[in-house]
């Protein structure tokens with residue numbers, strides 16, 4: 153079996169110097185940043201190198217970028233990859249995700265023809281997302297263009313006695329083992345192992361090897377589908393991230409000040425999310441017509457016979473947007489036996505529920521679900537289609553968007569209607585989609601262009617659901633997709649569900665520890681003692697949670713993980729100890745009343761998403777904090 157590793161050179165977002173921002177224009181001075189290989193792509197290469205030990209074959213590293221992106225391929229060669237392919241052409245510049253996925257897929261076709269000599273038996277591996285774009289859209293869109301299966305969020309692999317390759321992947325509910333039965337297949341890595349290190353003899357070899365350099369013509373691209381011209385989204389504004397966060401961090405330097413602030417604010421901020429924006433409802437300008445027409449849809453995610461709460465949040469937003477447009481709200485419900493869930497969707501705001509049932513839709517296989525949903529979009533033409541930025545939504549929405557010829561904004565934190573005027577171009581009643589970009593360092597407002605549907609995934613926990621109204625009525629419409637191939641090329645072998653028994657959701661106080669706690673003993677000591685101290689101080693239940701890194705390190709069981717693939721919680725007080733504040737983590741605590749962070753790195757992103765921060769070592773700050781809490785408590789809480 154052969155391998156293609158998709159790798160990307162990205163700016164080093166971990167070390168953005170303060171003067172790298174031009175705050176007047178809101179732009180980044182790219183020349184001041186170092187370029188590195190995207191971390192997850194390094195892990196993908198490590199994955200391919202390891203797998204190759206068991207199933208031998210050639211490994212090709214493929215990247216698209218400017219000529220200096222060759223560096224990332226030299227790095228790949230120094231790790232032991234056999235060939236480097238650089239897809240470089242000015243005409244490919246400025247591309248969004250479909251305009252990137254398409255030429256990459258064309259290059260993969262050429263690699264198959266010319267390097268693999270027509271052999272279809274290959275695995276495409278790549279990081280799930282890159283730190284600069286952070287959309288996780290290119291890999292599923294490459295798979296959609298190639299018409300092949302994908303398995304996302306892979307963390308491990310295994311070769312059975314029969315030679316069958318199985319991979320383990322993370323899902324919202326736990327983990328799944330998936331058998332790869334047909335090649336080519338694409339897997340995206342969410343975590344594998346520490347990035348490999350170049351070896352001396354390979355580094356020398358890397359600089360003597362030829363790198364295949366291909367341009368847009370060499371890979372036979374259609375000029376209308378590449379670069380800026382082929383892009384289906386357009387960034388209309390960028391602004392500093394701090395303008396977007398709902399929290400303003402007050403950095404405190406002394407433990408006693410922190411205790412004073414906690415006492416003063418605890419329980420005072422239970423409702424964090426903004427109300428539905430009734431104050432400034434959008435109005436279509438007099439005498440104008442909106443650019444898009446049709447229903448506003450949401451994808452209703454579900455599992456174990458229950459709807460995901462994020463689907464209600466999408467419905468709330470769709471309802472809010474539908475009113476000024478005078479359109480209806482539709483919910484798309486896909487699965488094996490899902491019709492009983494329709495009533496709840498109507499109660500939460502759907503006017504129509506499209507029920508798409510088929511035996512092949514019982515398990516979530518992105519390629520099959522994408523086919524079914526695409527047929528529904530083709531048949532009904534909505535103007536807006538929203539998905540939750542859950543693992544499932546982030547895997548499915550890019551494929552659907554690609555298949556229906558639409559742009560997709562990933563991970564939006566704000567969705568509003570607006571008008572756009574640029575020179576002669578005027579667009580009315582379009583969806584303004586705002587999201588964090590560049591590792592959360594800036595916010596970008598994006599609009600769809602050359603798109604049939606305006607599509608976005610929205611981060612769970614940031615939009616507001618309407619309270620259910622059981623008296624609401626709506627239409628249930630059955631749609632029967634044609635799913636020609638019963639064999640999608642991948643098969644789910646087993647599902648391991650993490651029980652949601654930790655009860656974190658009900659606790660008033662949650663203290664969570666990250667990998668910054670270093671060891672399990674330290675984690676237990678620091679996180680446990682602070683939870684006890686705060687629980688006693690505020691005379692309530694305080695529980696222990698964790699970041700995913702801490703869970704992966706074995707500090708605590710997975711039932712305690714907070715975040716995108718863990719639990720979403722809304723305690724009155726949340727304390728993060730040695731947690732960096734990755735978006736996937738903070739997504740889980742958006743609803744918390746007060747957020748406190750203690751981190752030794754004063755530039756840690758968590759300080760942009762908290763109310764009180766202390767830059768310091770958990771091992772020194774926490775014992776002092778616990779002492780203060782004990783003293784105050786002993787002194788009558790005064």
Ligand SMILES: Cc1cc2nc3c(=O)[nH]c(=O)nc-3n(C[C@H](O)[C@H](O)[C@H](O)COP(=O)(O)OP(=O)(O)OC[C@H]3O[C@@H](n4cnc5c(N)ncnc54)[C@H](O)[C@@H]3O)c2cc1C
Nearest residue numbers: 666667668699700701715716717718730731732737752770
């Ligand atoms: C699809 C996907 C889903 C994910 N889902 C989740 C999820 O549900 N939940 C989640 O948490 N993550 C999730 N992640 C992972 C996430 O991207 C981050 O990798 C993770 O949150 C980082 O955990 P961390 O903050 O413990 O570790 P790191 O990012 O390594 O941060 C450790 C922090 O500890 C600080 N530190 C180190 N030593 C000390 C010390 N002695 N005192 C004080 N501070 C110290 C460091 O400055 C650093 O900021 C997901 C990732 C992906 C790709």
